[in-house]
Amino acid sequence: MPINTSPDAPDFDLSGPTPVFVLVRPQMGENIGGAARAMWNFGLDRMRIVDPRDGWPSQKAIAMASGAGRLLDEAGMFDTVPDALADCDYVFATTARMRDITKPVMSPERAMEHARAIIANGGKVGVMFGPERAGLENEDVIHANALITVPINPQFPSLNLAQCVLLTAYEWRRQTADIVPEVVEMAGTDWAGHIEVEKMGDHYEETLEKAGFFYPEAKAASMKLNLRNLWSRMPMTKMDVQMMHGMMRQMKRWKERG
Amino acid sequence: MPINTSPDAPDFDLSGPTPVFVLVRPQMGENIGGAARAMWNFGLDRMRIVDPRDGWPSQKAIAMASGAGRLLDEAGMFDTVPDALADCDYVFATTARMRDITKPVMSPERAMEHARAIIANGGKVGVMFGPERAGLENEDVIHANALITVPINPQFPSLNLAQCVLLTAYEWRRQTADIVPEVVEMAGTDWAGHIEVEKMGDHYEETLEKAGFFYPEAKAASMKLNLRNLWSRMPMTKMDVQMMHGMMRQMKRWKERG
Numbered sequence: 001m002p003i004n005t006s007p008d009a010p011d012f013d014l015s016g017p018t019p020v021f022v023l024v025r026p027q028m029g030e031n032i033g034g035a036a037r038a039m040w041n042f043g044l045d046r047m048r049i050v051d052p053r054d055g056w057p058s059q060k061a062i063a064m065a066s067g068a069g070r071l072l073d074e075a076g077m078f079d080t081v082p083d084a085l086a087d088c089d090y091v092f093a094t095t096a097r098m099r100d101i102t103k104p105v106m107s108p109e110r111a112m113e114h115a116r117a118i119i120a121n122g123g124k125v126g127v128m129f130g131p132e133r134a135g136l137e138n139e140d141v142i143h144a145n146a147l148i149t150v151p152i153n154p155q156f157p158s159l160n161l162a163q164c165v166l167l168t169a170y171e172w173r174r175q176t177a178d179i180v181p182e183v184v185e186m187a188g189t190d191w192a193g194h195i196e197v198e199k200m201g202d203h204y205e206e207t208l209e210k211a212g213f214f215y216p217e218a219k220a221a222s223m224k225l226n227l228r229n230l231w232s233r234m235p236m237t238k239m240d241v242q243m244m245h246g247m248m249r250q251m252k253r254w255k256e257r258g
Numbered sequence: 259m260p261i262n263t264s265p266d267a268p269d270f271d272l273s274g275p276t277p278v279f280v281l282v283r284p285q286m287g288e289n290i291g292g293a294a295r296a297m298w299n300f301g302l303d304r305m306r307i308v309d310p311r312d313g314w315p316s317q318k319a320i321a322m323a324s325g326a327g328r329l330l331d332e333a334g335m336f337d338t339v340p341d342a343l344a345d346c347d348y349v350f351a352t353t354a355r356m357r358d359i360t361k362p363v364m365s366p367e368r369a370m371e372h373a374r375a376i377i378a379n380g381g382k383v384g385v386m387f388g389p390e391r392a393g394l395e396n397e398d399v400i401h402a403n404a405l406i407t408v409p410i411n412p413q414f415p416s417l418n419l420a421q422c423v424l425l426t427a428y429e430w431r432r433q434t435a436d437i438v439p440e441v442v443e444m445a446g447t448d449w450a451g452h453i454e455v456e457k458m459g460d461h462y463e464e465t466l467e468k469a470g471f472f473y474p475e476a477k478a479a480s481m482k483l484n485l486r487n488l489w490s491r492m493p494m495t496k497m498d499v500q501m502m503h504g505m506m507r508q509m510k511r512w513k514e515r516g
Contacts, residue, residue: 012412012497028294037419043411067414102445102495116391150428151437153301154270156325163296170408172368179409181368187360236303237360 012177013210014043019115019172021165022048022084022139027110029054032072033064035129035163040068044167048076048084053131081128083138089123090115093136093144096157101138124210127168132161143176145253170247189239196241201231208250211255270435272301277383277430280306280342283399285390287312291322291330292382292420293387298326299490300427304357306334339386339398347381348373351394351402352422354415359396369406370429380471391421423455447497450453454499460487465506471515 021039026032026049036047052058056077065072068100078084085091092111107112115125125182128144130136141147152165173179174231192200205224215221279297284290284307294305297416310316314335322331336342343349350369364372373383386402388394399405407427408417417425431437450458463482494502 012409014411014413037414041410041421042415050278055391067416098447102443102447102497104440104441104442107437109437136272136465147443151270151431151435152299153272155272156298158295158296158299158325159336163299163421163424166424170428173409177409179365179367182362182364186364187358204477239360 005076006081011066012043015136017119017124018044018126018169019046019112019119020046020088021168022081022128023052023161024050024055024081024128024136025128025131026161026198027053029058029060029062030064031132031161032104033066033068034160036061036065036068036071036075036164039169040071041065041166042173044169045074046173047074048078048126049069049076050078050081050084059232070139081143085126085143087124088126090146091126091128092146092148093128093141094130094148094150094168095141096149096152096159098136099124101141101224103141103144105149106146106258108148108150108168109175109205111146112168112175114146115172116175125194129161129164186237191212191239192236192238193218195232200241200244201228203245203248207252214248264486270301272464274383275377276302276303276304277373277377278306278310278346279426280339280384280386281310281393281419282339282342282386283311283386283389284419285311285506286435287316288322289322289419290316291324291326291391292317292418293423294319294323294326294333296424297427298329298421299424300431302427302430303329303332303424304386305329305332306336306345308336308339310335329403339401342383343401345382346384348376348404349384349386349402350404350406351399351408352388352408352426354393354407354410354417355401359399361402363407364404365427365432366406366408366429369404370426370433372404373430374411374433378384387419387422387426442493444495447495450494450496450499454496455494458502459486461503461506462489465471475488 021035021044023035026035029052032049039045039047047057056119057072061072064068076084084221085116092106092115111127115127118125128136128140130140148168150164151225154157204227208214208227214223234240279293279302281290281293290307290310297305307314312318314329319330320327335343350364350373369385372411373385376383378479385406386394386398388398406426408422410417454476462485466472466485472481492498
């Protein structure tokens with residue numbers, strides 16, 4: 001049976017520990033709200049904020065967060081980066097640029113894979129995101145164990161704060177959920193069984209034979225083979241097969257009407 | 259030698275064919291501009307637009323797109339979905355909800371992996387994105403070969419148009435680029451060789467011996483072993499090793515000063 005992976009499916013596990021996302025000196029309330037939405041879109045809800053430029057609480061953040069406002073209510077407020085990271089066992093810093101410090105640089109994918117492993121072993125993981133305009137300073141980055149750099153177009157590296165949070169949260173979700181890469185929505189039907197497709201093939205072959213379709217005689221055998229191959233190649237549902245039968249029956253009625 | 263994967267690195271190949279992103283009946287110009295930015299962030303630049311609500315060109319789209327304005331200048335404008343998809347060999351439709359039609363449903367990852375394969379074989383791929391409020395209609399979706407559904411939090415499925423474009427473009431980039439999952443920025447230095455770490459260990463052991471660190475005598479051997487193990491476990495650069503030598507030399511001078 002096909003597995004349901006639609007948004008309505010219960011395979012999105014929101015229990016269990018997740019990384020803490022730490023917004024360092026964010027400037028605009030709207031972006032804090034946008035970051036909260038991006039986190040919650042992928043089931044992350046632990047936000048910390050270091051020294052927001054426009055103070056706290058922020059009405060603009062609340063307005064922007066809408067359905068993710070709980071993250072702002074529960075967000076931890078800190079004066080400094082070390083305070084915000086004190087209980088973390090492993091810390092990532094997201095940076096867009098080269099840094100003149102020696103540090104591992106990971107893709108978002110590898111970083112969240114690593115985060116999953118640390119958290120599975122009982123560790124706490126923090127991910128720092130810098131202020132909108134300038135990003136994290138070296139003084140912030142030295143507190144991180146590793147960097148995350150998004151593989152972005154060097155001609156247009158313009159990710160904003162919420163987008164960077166979104167991609168990181170998406171990768172966390174990818175690394176920790178059992179995402180089924182491909183299913184087929186069955187819309188209330190099921191695949192046709194082999195015998196059903198065979199019988200449909202018989203129906204078509206018999207009727208087309210009467211209609212004089214397999215002509216000239218010398219080509220009839222290969223035409224029949226090609227037709228059978230066409231049916232078996234098509235991923236048909238029981239409903240499709242019924243419809244195919246109905247079409248052919250109707251063509252016969254039409255002919256019989258004269 | 260470590261490989262440079264920073265945004266400045268030349269490993270971002272912008273040549274070669276890419277999927278066409280088709281915005282179907284987009285409502286707000288800002289979102290068309292945001293979609294253009296999201297595409298170009300990951301090196302995609304082929305946009306088509308079907309029947310935009312507020313007409314075309316859109317000043318709001320241009321203002322929002324800023325550095326990605328070229329995509330809007332070059333965007334194809336179409337009246338209907340079939341017109342926009344006419345030259346495509348394979349079409350994806352991004353949908354957030356269950357659909358009552360039978361169709362393969364892929365994760366963004368699998369979908370872009372599939373797109374890569376089709377394009378590598380000379381095919382043209384289109385990806386449809388629906389209007390902001392309601393998403394694609396079934397009448398649009400039937401023109402697609404497969405659906406893309408982002409594995410989003412069912413309690414908060416609030417991705418906007420530009421975010422959906424961003425995640426799909428990111429996956430295209432992930433599937434088609436040689437992204438090195440992890441490197442270390444070396445900041446002008448290189449890893450310390452084994453012999454350098456050994457000699458540093460000798461320096462520390464000798465000096466600490468004189469300083470009476472390995473006490474009591476019965477524990478000295480295991481203390482030395484632990485210290486050697488500490489050094490070998492640390493990923494130290496040549497610069498780190500020099501600094502460690504310098505620290506110890508300075509402690510000796512301090513002591514000798516009396």
